[in-house]
Amino acid sequence: MSDPSSGAGANSELREFLRSRRARITPEEAGLSTQPGTRRVPGLRREEVAQLAGVSVDYYVRLERGRHVNVSETVLDALARALRLNDTERGHLFDVARPTIGRSRPMPPQRVRPGLYRVLDLLSDTPALILGRRMDVLAANKMARALYTDFDALPHRDRNMLRFMFLNEAARGLYVDWESAARGTVAGLHLYAGRHPDDARLAELVGELSLRDKDFRRWWADHDVHRRTYGAKDYHHPVVGDLTLGYEAFGSEGDPDQVLGIHTAEPGSPSEQALRLLASWISEPATIRLPGPA
Template sequence: MSGNFVDAGRNTELREFLRSRRARLTPQEAGLPPQAGARRVPGLRREEVAQLAGVSVDYYVRLERGRTVNVSEAVLAALARALRLNDTERDHLFAVARPTRHQRRPIPVRRVRPGLHLVLETLADSPAMILSHRLDILGTNRLARAVYTDFDALPYRERNLARYIFLDEGARELYVDWDQAARDIVATLHLHAGRHPHDRRLTELIGELALLDEDFRRWWADHDVHFHTHGTKRFRHPVVGELTLNFEALTPSGDPELILGLNTAEPGSSSEQALRLLAGRTSQSPPSPAGRPCGAGASGAVVSPWR
């Protein structure tokens, strides 16, 4: 398994995504009238999807086999309606149906502006980090390193949130709801892989995780796509115990491929007190090597370890 969505003229991600969305939707949910007799599949049949989308069965079969190129926006919109896709899934369908329209130029080196890194440092009471679309960790503040792990101490290649979640045993102990956090990571990677089908580094990351972790392989095969922009996370921290933190995933203005992940505690809560305790401990610790964030170059701008 890999993240390569287009292989030997066949659009494998389009094929598998359509199959997975068709399988999860019942005729009743799709608004089809009940039919007599037993059904061989729990979800929609191919001819039912074709009927709902207003295309021929033969054309839909070619689509689901990943053999059709130059799919029109009208057909894709009709399929999205027929399969009851949400906005994120609809965008993913459009992205993977026409991967050749995505530019093949190399992914530019991701740099975090010094001013953006300064934002991390000013958020002294909240764990915060900056990530790339591959979930490379490009910058963290002291409190993020205290809550999660000291990413600065890791080799560049390992400074990645997906690798941390799936390949670090400490992460499985830290996250109370590890299964949900891990599934969210898989769905986020799937979304970004659809948007960047020619990103070799992202393909290698997905392939490595699929090879090394059975949970990742199983959840990747579900083809779920979403990006959680906010919510709540629960931690079991080895120093301060239980933590319940709100999280926000923000896109910095002018840097649409970067993610600013921010965690906050409810005012007056035990979690807020725990964060203050951690902040006090980290304020007495030495700064990161050379006083720079992970991946920082001589200018102080953070550079992605994965170019």
């Protein structure tokens, strides 16, 4: 997906991912001796990556151009070490270098299991939501609706965390460090793109955001990938003020592209008090149930 609006497949993503990873590593960091003179490219040259990975320069050049689809696991492991990839980046490299046959088949609509809806009902005092493909918001409880936005009132295509983050002006005021939060969502979407390069709705989403937001366009071109399973974020809510919330992400055994995200506050903290105030501000106790888009 070097051209965000083109829907290009895994070979294009492999090319751009390898280029972006070698551009961020200096020869000194890789343990290579540098030659006198000015380097024309940032980071490592192709021949230096090939040397570090123990493959021929011709082989690596063909691989970086996306022309080698039968690359072995041994070579990918060597490249991951040479480029100093973390576990998430290594997994992404395997995804884009060895695309699964049959990925282009139509995706069935995502459905939230009744049991997960009951979980959201039970989480009445803390924000919780279920994200699906492309970070589509499949379901959200009343606290998540109060914290973020009324996803239920939006058209189906707009019930998406990326569209909320980049196209809803309120999001920029909600996150204390909006840039960090926004870059994290872009990196998460890139991780998804590696698994589903032929998702037509992904191509539509990336194309729209690239046209409408220069920050998204720039960060998408970085090809960073990141899997957020836990952490904390600072918010400035227009009703309850500042609060720091931890988050935990839980995958679904029945649908690997479905994640339950739960926010928590430190017991006895001002953030916990702010959540209680937010809960008291909400008059409607029903869970917001959002039919999941395809």
